[in-house]
Amino acid sequence: MKRSVFLFLVVMAAATVSVSAQTTPPASAVGDTFSDPVMETRARAMQRQLRCLVCQGESIDESNSPLAADLRRLVREQMAAGKTNSEIEDFLVARYGDFILMKPPLQSNTWLLWLAPFLVLGAGGAVAWITVKKASARVA
Amino acid sequence: MTGELGQLALCFALALSLVMAAAGFFGARADAHAARSIANGAAMGLLVFVVLAFATLTYAFVVSDFSIALVANHSHTLKPMIYKISGVWGNHEGSMLLWVLVLAIYAGLVAGLQRGGERLTSGALGIQGLLAAAFILFILFTSNPFVRLDPMPFEGAGLTPLLQDIGLAVHPPMLYAGYVGLSASFAYAAAALMVGEEGWARAARPFMLIAWISLTCGIALGSWWAYYELGWGGFWFWDPVENASLMPWLIATALLHSALATEKSGAFRTWTLLLAIAGFSMSLIGTFLVRSGVLSSVHAFASDPTRGFFIMILIALAIGGALALFAWRAPTLQGGAAFDPVSRETSLVLNNVFLVAACACVFVGTLYPLVLDALTGTKITVGPPYYALTFAPIFFALLLLVPFGPKLGWKRGDLKTAWRSLYPALGLAGIAAVSVLAFVSPRGVAATGAFAVAGWLIGASILDLRKRKGARASAFAAALAHAGLGVTLLGVTGTAAWRSEALQVLAPGQTMTVGPYTLRFDGVTQEKGPNYLADRAHIALMDGGKVKAMLEPETRLYAAEGQAVSDTAIRTTGLRDLYLALGDDRGQGRYAIRAYVSPLAPLIWLGALVMALGGMLSLGGRLRLRAREPASEPVAAE
Numbered sequence: 001m002k003r004s005v006f007l008f009l010v011v012m013a014a015a016t017v018s019v020s021a022q023t024t025p026p027a028s029a030v031g032d033t034f035s036d037p038v039m040e041t042r043a044r045a046m047q048r049q050l051r052c053l054v055c056q057g058e059s060i061d062e063s064n065s066p067l068a069a070d071l072r073r074l075v076r077e078q079m080a081a082g083k084t085n086s087e088i089e090d091f092l093v094a095r096y097g098d099f100i101l102m103k104p105p106l107q108s109n110t111w112l113l114w115l116a117p118f119l120v121l122g123a124g125g126a127v128a129w130i131t132v133k134k135a136s137a138r139v140a
Numbered sequence: 141m142t143g144e145l146g147q148l149a150l151c152f153a154l155a156l157s158l159v160m161a162a163a164g165f166f167g168a169r170a171d172a173h174a175a176r177s178i179a180n181g182a183a184m185g186l187l188v189f190v191v192l193a194f195a196t197l198t199y200a201f202v203v204s205d206f207s208i209a210l211v212a213n214h215s216h217t218l219k220p221m222i223y224k225i226s227g228v229w230g231n232h233e234g235s236m237l238l239w240v241l242v243l244a245i246y247a248g249l250v251a252g253l254q255r256g257g258e259r260l261t262s263g264a265l266g267i268q269g270l271l272a273a274a275f276i277l278f279i280l281f282t283s284n285p286f287v288r289l290d291p292m293p294f295e296g297a298g299l300t301p302l303l304q305d306i307g308l309a310v311h312p313p314m315l316y317a318g319y320v321g322l323s324a325s326f327a328y329a330a331a332a333l334m335v336g337e338e339g340w341a342r343a344a345r346p347f348m349l350i351a352w353i354s355l356t357c358g359i360a361l362g363s364w365w366a367y368y369e370l371g372w373g374g375f376w377f378w379d380p381v382e383n384a385s386l387m388p389w390l391i392a393t394a395l396l397h398s399a400l401a402t403e404k405s406g407a408f409r410t411w412t413l414l415l416a417i418a419g420f421s422m423s424l425i426g427t428f429l430v431r432s433g434v435l436s437s438v439h440a441f442a443s444d445p446t447r448g449f450f451i452m453i454l455i456a457l458a459i460g461g462a463l464a465l466f467a468w469r470a471p472t473l474q475g476g477a478a479f480d481p482v483s484r485e486t487s488l489v490l491n492n493v494f495l496v497a498a499c500a501c502v503f504v505g506t507l508y509p510l511v512l513d514a515l516t517g518t519k520i521t522v523g524p525p526y527y528a529l530t531f532a533p534i535f536f537a538l539l540l541l542v543p544f545g546p547k548l549g550w551k552r553g554d555l556k557t558a559w560r561s562l563y564p565a566l567g568l569a570g571i572a573a574v575s576v577l578a579f580v581s582p583r584g585v586a587a588t589g590a591f592a593v594a595g596w597l598i599g600a601s602i603l604d605l606r607k608r609k610g611a612r613a614s615a616f617a618a619a620l621a622h623a624g625l626g627v628t629l630l631g632v633t634g635t636a637a638w639r640s641e642a643l644q645v646l647a648p649g650q651t652m653t654v655g656p657y658t659l660r661f662d663g664v665t666q667e668k669g670p671n672y673l674a675d676r677a678h679i680a681l682m683d684g685g686k687v688k689a690m691l692e693p694e695t696r697l698y699a700a701e702g703q704a705v706s707d708t709a710i711r712t713t714g715l716r717d718l719y720l721a722l723g724d725d726r727g728q729g730r731y732a733i734r735a736y737v738s739p740l741a742p743l744i745w746l747g748a749l750v751m752a753l754g755g756m757l758s759l760g761g762r763l764r765l766r767a768r769e770p771a772s773e774p775v776a777a778e
Contacts, residue, residue: 051521057379059523062372102523109518113508117501117530124493131476132486135407138478139551 039079046075046085049102050092059102143208143286146196150276150286153189153244156182157272160247164266168259168335176258179265183251186272190244194228194237197285201228206296209289210234216298216700218671226309227299232431232447233285235312239427240275242313242320246347247272250324256343263331264324271323274454282447298700301672307365315358315385319423321351322388325395326420329413330462333469341402341412346762348396351419353755355389360748371706371721373639373736375632375744378524383506384426387499391419394495401488405550407477408485410470411492417462422499424455434510480552487545487553494538501531539593539629542622543600546615565599580638587637590629597626613761621754628747634740641737643723647730651682655737657718658682659691664722664731672696674707677722677731681711693722693733717741 034040047061052068060068060075071092078088092100104110160182167176197210201224206212214231215224223230229238247268254261279285302308324347332340362382367375376382395415402412428434432448479485505522513519543565547558572595576588601623605616642654648663662678674694680687691709698705711718716739723732 049525051523057377057521057523062374097519099519099521102521103525103529104520104522109512109516110508110520113504113522113526114530116504116508117497117534120500121493121497121534124496128489128493131408131489132479132481135476135479135485136481138476139480 034076034079042085043076043079046079046088047072049089050075051100051102053096053100142196142200142205143288146193146200147284147286149189149193149196150280153186153193153240154273154276154280156186156189157269157276159269160186161266161269161273164262164264164269165334166266167262168266168331170259172262173258176262179262179269180251180254182269183247183265186269187244187248190237190241190272194241197234197237198225198228201225204296206294207288207290207292208285209287210285212289212293212296214299215296216671217295218700219299219304220670222306222309223299223304226303229312230299230303230308233279233283235316236275236279236283236431237285238313238316239320240272240279242316243268243272243275243323246320246324249347250327253346255346256328256339259335260328260331260340260343263334264327267327267330268323271327271458274458278447278450278454282450295700298671298698301696301698301701301703301705302369304671304698305365305369307361307369311358311361311365314354314361318351318353318355318358318392319385319388319426321347321354322392322416322420322423324348325351325416326462329416330465333413333465341399344416345399345403346759348392348399348416349755349759349762352389352392352396353752353759355385355392356748356752356755359385359389360745360752364745367741368708368710368719369705371708371734373635373641373719373738375635375741378505378522378527380506381430383502384429387502387506388419388422388426390495390499390502391415391422394492394499395419397488397491397495401485405477405479405485407479408488408492409473409476410466413470414466415492417459417466421455421459421462422503424458428452428455429506478551482548482555483553484545484548484550487541487548490541491538491545494534494541498531498534498538501527501534505530536589536593539597539625542597542625546600546604546618546622561603562600565596565603568599569593569596571595582637584637587633590633590637594626594629594633597629598623601626613757613764617754617758617761619754620757621751624747624749624751624754626747627743627750631740631743631745631747635738635744638739639736642735643732645726645730645732647728652733652735654718654735657735657737659720659733659735660687661731661733663729664725667694669696671700672698675722675725677720677733679709679720679733681718691718691720693720695722712742714742715740 034043044061048059050060050071052058052060052063052065052071054065054067055063058068060071074092075088078091083091089101098105104113106114160179163175163178163182166172167179169175197208199205200208200211201215202221204211204215204217204224206215210231210233214234215227219227227234229235247265250261250264250268325344328340328344328347332338359382362385363375366377366382367373395412398408398412398415401407402409428448428451432451434448477485505526509520509522543562544555544558547553547561548555569592573588573592576591577583580587601619604619604622640655642652644652646652646661648661651658651660653659658681660680660682662680664675664677667674667676674696676692676694679691679693681689681691689711691711693709694707696705696707697703706721709720716737719736719738719741721734723734725731
């Protein structure tokens with residue numbers, strides 16, 4: 001009984017989602033949108049990867065600040081001029097530093113940042129292995 | 141007069157906390173009965189005086205006594221009463237007093253309940269006394285809420301409008317109940333190291349549960365507030381302040397699981413002690429991050445360096461002291477338990493490995509940019525993409541393993557039987573995945589996988605709830621909490637993968653569509669709130685030619701504070717939110733309207749509620765058990 005109720009819920013949930021997810025999202029900034037949906041999607045994805053430098057951790061995609069609006073325009077102008085994503089990124093990093101990237105680049109001063117969680121996971125795994133081995137030795 | 145009364149009460153509280161610390165530590169010795177009575181009495185006295193100090197400050201806010209600087213800077217006569225009261229903790233000084241109040245309440249509970257034997261309790265009270273003394277000193281010397289203002293202003297400066305919200309009125313006390321609740325486990329763990337560790341995990345468990353439930357609710361409330369108040373439809377931003385609350389939650393979750401093993405089979409004795417220390421350390425670090433101002437900018441920190449410095453010293457002493465005690469005493473504890481590689485114990489080891497790694501991920505992601513900036517002056521941003529690549533896979537792996545835990549027996553389990561009994565859950569996972577692939581677009585790999593895991597978790601929980609009829613409350617509690625994880629995962633996935641949004645400038649009478657909805661903009665009216673002026677948009681949700689519902693998002697201008705805040709309008713079906721925010725005035729009656737459709741969004745918070753219910757059920761079971769057999773409480777080893 002409970003299983004069938006849940007089944008119903010899952011199907012309902014999926015159906016709900018299917019109805020609502022059909023439209024492609026338009027831009028956050030009114031006025032400067034691309035009419036080409038491919039370009040628009042690319043611009044939105046790019047905007048989410050760039051930090052609004054004067055806000056608290058917001059991307060330029062979701063910030064109301066004038067600087068974010070300027071940066072959005074800048075990104076779109078460069079895209080319209082045919083620049084690739086990495087060219088635009090390089091340009092912005094040269095201007096504002098790594099601070100503008102929501103995803104920190106993997107380089108000499110960030111490798112520890114990227115590896116640390118997995119180092120801890122590995123170390124934890126090793127300790128777990130030893131613990132379990134010792135405990136099972138006590139059983140025998 | 142009230143200000144001086146509060147100040148005096150706080151000074152008495154300081155004296156009593158010192159008495160409590162001294163008597164508590166002395167009472168941890170075998171035959172010091174008198175000292176133990178003194179420690180208990182001091183704990184009660186501490187509670188009374190801290191309540192008095194807090195009540196005094198609350199009274200000053202309620203009657204708008206602007207002769208007290210804090211009230212003048214953070215309140216206003218026109219504020220609704222509830223925000224006058226919540227204004228008490230809507231600022232640095234008051235929130236530190238709330239911190240101490242919660243600490244005193246936990247000390248009162250430890251003294252009143254006397255769980256786990258006299259010596260253990262006494263030692264725990266000693267630790268709590270030290271903590272209370274340190275924080276009261278911090279308040280008195282760097283953050284005194286009772287400082288007078290002369291001349292007294294006619295009107296207060298008001299409270300940041302973002303904080304004038306019911307979610308944020310309740311959020312801090314809830315979160316603090318969790319943060320500071322971990323101080324009780326911390327105190328018990330440290331006391332156990334002093335007097336011998338027998339029975340502490342059992343004694344401290346209700347406090348661990350209360351802290352965990354409060355943290356779960358507090359985090360959920362905070363994220364719900366961010367969702368409906370910030371106006372971007374997001375619910376979690378990996379903001380350092382959010383991370384500061386997530387870290388103690390992850391450790392507290394690990395602690396609950398590890399302590400279970402310690403209690404049931406004596407396994408992981410030293411590890412559980414270390415986790416109890418780590419949990420409260422995370423709370424302290426979180427308090428430091430949020431309260432020192434180091435996060436918002438380096439300059440805020442520099443504007444009042446004494447506070448940050450004081451908290452840093454305090455944290456270093458608390459964490460360093462506890463770790464030193466651990467390093468000194470832990471090797472003397474007797475060796476570990478015996479269990480098979482396939483057993484409940486092993487599953488709990490894995491649970492802890494993944495939770496600690498997940499916490500390490502949040503810890504590094506939050507602190508690395510600060511440390512890098514301090515050491516080299518290089519600024520980097522650690523945003524959501526970092527956590528998507530580190531935290532998400534680690535947590536995902538944990539969720540995959542969750543259903544096995546409850547299926548394995550203590551000491552020795554049978555993987556084949558466990559696996560077989562989980563087939564129905566596997567079926568549900570398959571159905572969930574197939575539903576995504578069949579019905580939904582876009583159908584991402586991540587979303588499909590997440591739905592499968594959610595189905596797996598919920599299915600396994602349903603199996604547990606069915607099979608264990610007449611079983612202990614703790615089994616139900618675990619099943620509920622695990623099911624809650626699955627429900628939250630459904631919500632997170634739905635919102636992250638399938639949210640639709642639309643932003644349009646509309647003149648009155650024009651329509652827009654978002655997802656399956658058609659909306660008609662009927663213009664904006666000016667409304668007057670108790671202490672704000674609002675531009676209220678009237679937006680009709682259309683169904684064919686008829687109006688199905690009216691949604692009214694607002695922009696509120698708080699005159700006293702000179703700030704504008706958006707107030708969203710959300711219409712939910714329980715499985716899907718339609719979410720509207722009012723944007724800029726574009727002239728001639730035209731306004732920008734932001735609309736989102738967030739599928740399954742309500743499940744994010746429903747899941748958290750289910751998790752918290754699981755915790756409450758476990759807590760209830762514990763307390764009932766205790767009421768039934770009061771004599772079976774183990775006595776601390778002499």
